[in-house]
Amino acid sequence: MICWRNSRQAFWLSLILPSGAAVLILVGRPWIFVAIMLFVLPLIDAAMGRGDPRSGQIIENLNADQVPCWFAFAWASAVGVGAYRASTASLIQLIGISVACGVLSATAMAHLHELTHRPGRMWQEVSEIAFVIAGYPHYRAAHQLHHRNVGNQRFGSTARLGTPVWGHVGRSYWAALIASFSRHSYPDCKVPFRLFRNAFLFLLLLCVAALLQWRIAIxxxxxxxxxxxxxxxxxxxxxxxxxxxxxxxxxxxxxxDFWLSNCLLVNNGFHNAHHRDDEAPFLNLHAQSMTLPGGYFQMLWATLFPPLWFSMMNRRAKALLR
Known part of the structure; x- marks a missing residue:
């Protein structure tokens, strides 16, 4: 069990998420998937504790670096199942399907993020279309700007001490959107054409959904x-x-550095290493800096309660910035 836990094959566990979501949505149980993601996984993540899914020196027969590719297709299939079920769902079921696919899509963004940093043109184009489907058509451009300007709030993601998540999310998304379409953000003062293409595809997809049925648009x-x-x-x-x-x-x-968080989100938790070398494959990343007190699945809950988040993080941040 320990050998398998330290094996790169463990990353394939992440495919349970889109396949499980598709099955539960198809049988009319989207809220079960939501409950698993928001309540069960945080407990399992905490119980499994810290660790590195790729630390073992075990010969692999499976190419773990292909996990994000398969996850992207499995996620898109699950969203397709969600759209199909949403077309005839009751209001409460429609909300459940939307929340289930939203939570799943958030995990998919970690895998799509990995694809967008790959040198191959094909996977970058796949990630571009996937970001449109995920409702974040400017993500790739915004993320590239974030890497070049890390720590600058004008490009999103960064929040000053004392800023609650509720005051950050909308501002960060809007800041990233404005920066992405501002010619002043780029050395050649030219906004990439793909941004206008992605925005058009996003609006087209929304219009097609609305024409097919209002439930699908919602x-x-x-x-x-x-x-x-x-x-x-x-x-x-x-x-x-x-x-x-x-x-x-x-x-x-x-x-x-929590094992399950990095296993399901392809080492997205080793974020400082990613910023130092954004072309490094996720299999080569490891913890380099101060760590959060919990995994992503637990810390998401902490952010929703600002006093709790501030009590956990402000002292850590002030000590780091002295």
Whole structure:
């Protein structure tokens, strides 16, 4: 069991999420998936504790670096199942399907994020279309700008000490959107054409959904809102208090070293290493900086209660920034 836990094969466990979501949505039980993601996984993550899913030196027969590719297709299939079920769902079921696909899409963003950093043109294009489907058509451009300007709130993700997540999410999304479409954000003062293409595809997809049926349009908007909120909340966790005005170290983000969080989110928790070398494959990342006191699944709950979050993080951030 320990050998398997330290094996790179463990990353394939993440495919349980989209396949499980598809099955539960198809049989009319989306709220069970939501409960598993928001309540059961945090407990399992805490119980399994800290660890590194790729630390073992075991010969692998499976190519773990293909996990994000398979996850992307499995996630898209689950969203398709969600749209199909949403077209005839009751109101409470429609909300459940939207929340379930939104939570799933937030986990998918970690895998799509990995694809967008790959050198191959094909996977970058796949990630671009996937970001449109996920309701974040400008994500790739915004993320590239974030890497070049880490700690600068004008490009999103970073929150100053004392900023609650509720005051951060909307501002961060809007800031990233404005920065992405501002020619002043780019060295050549030219906004990438793909941004306009993605915005057009996003609006086209929404219009097609509305023409097909209003329930599908509500489903699309609903799961996109949930997904974007969680993604921005994760960015909040990763960069809280580390704004460029105060940052005096090489540490640009908080790491997460909980085994299940990194197993299901392809080492997204080793975020400082990713910022230092954004072309490094997820299999080569490891913890480099101060870590959050819990995994992503637990810390998401902490962000929702600002006094709890501040009590856990403000002292850590102030000590780091001295």
């Amino acid at each position: 489903f699309y908007i609903g799961y996109a809102v949930v997904s974007v909120f969680i993604v921005e909340a994760v960015g909040y966790m990763q960069h809280y208090g580390l704004d460029s005005n105060r940052l005096r170290t090489e540490i640009t983000s908080w790491d997460v």
